Amino acid sequence: MATTMQALVKSEPEKSYKLTQVPIPKPGPGQVTIKMERVSICGSDIPLYKWDAIGQKIAKLPFTPGHECVGIIVELGEGVTAFKVGQRVCPESHIPCESCWHCKHDVKGICQKMGLYGHGVKTQHGGCAQYGIAEANAIYALKTDLSPRMACLLEPFGVSHNAIEEIMPIKGDDMLVIGCGPIGLFAIAIAKHLGASKVIAADVVEYRLQKAKEMGADVLINSEQEDLKKRVFELTDGNGVGRLFEASGAPHMVNSCFGMMRKGGACVLVGLPKAPLHVEEVLSEFIFRAITVKTIHGRKMFSTWEQSEQLLASGAVNIEPALTHEFPMTEFEKAFETLFSGMACKIEMDPQC
8 A cells, every 4th residue: 555645635724725744644543544435515614625713613734625435444453343444434524532421321422522524623633634534433334335425424414314314204294495505405305205295496596496396396486586484385285384494594584594493393493503593472372372492503413314324325315506616626626616506406526647
């Protein structure tokens, strides 16, 4: 095996990354070395790339980006017995500390002191490298022959799956998905698989709405051109939706979404607002609606991964329409430019070329 590799590295507080030749890392105790097959770009990678105020808050220099990835174990560190060389694995981006209350009570996915893969938090490693180090307690071993293209998307797909689980049951109910980026699109596909009677997709970008249609949405609403609340009540016989999936993170949408729900309904907030939330009609549109409001952070370790893999490997859920572009990692600037164009959904890179 070669002794050096190419990796994207951000070591200075500036925009973009440097494609750098660095030594292939050796695993320490409790770690594995992974030969990366695929890495995808997440919406949260945008502030890291730009190194804006948000990026500086959620990441620490230096680091290699890429927290949605898949690869093959090529070396085991001391004490690693649960995995073997040659296994195909996906790093879990939330790295548990194993000592906090949550880790001790088997909810490691929301560890209080978690590291963040691809963010420089308790590890400098990420998927945008030919080889990467991962903690053995934060990798998922694939159980099927799911392709690298699809396995790479298990991490973000798992966010949607985990969120949908929080507002079950879906079958026979109407569901509104606000925000048709990848997480919202995955939610649409999962909801249709679970038997939602009507999935309403809302966004302000026509390209995304057409993708929502490909993923199975029954009704498309451009909320810049139509009164979303009015349309929702027209489509639900004046009741509002029983299930709501907020993935836009737009503060005005989060603030107003509760008033679009049926009394006794359930919603999950997945998008990331960058401003304080404020419910104008707090009694009529929140308290007296008797709704259930859930939030999530990542995936359950590792039941979400297992269930997500089965859905994709079996063909029960098809997310191919969401994967719109593929690039060699050497063209990472082109990959990010394509994402910034607004005419792309999920973008993957091959770290080996």
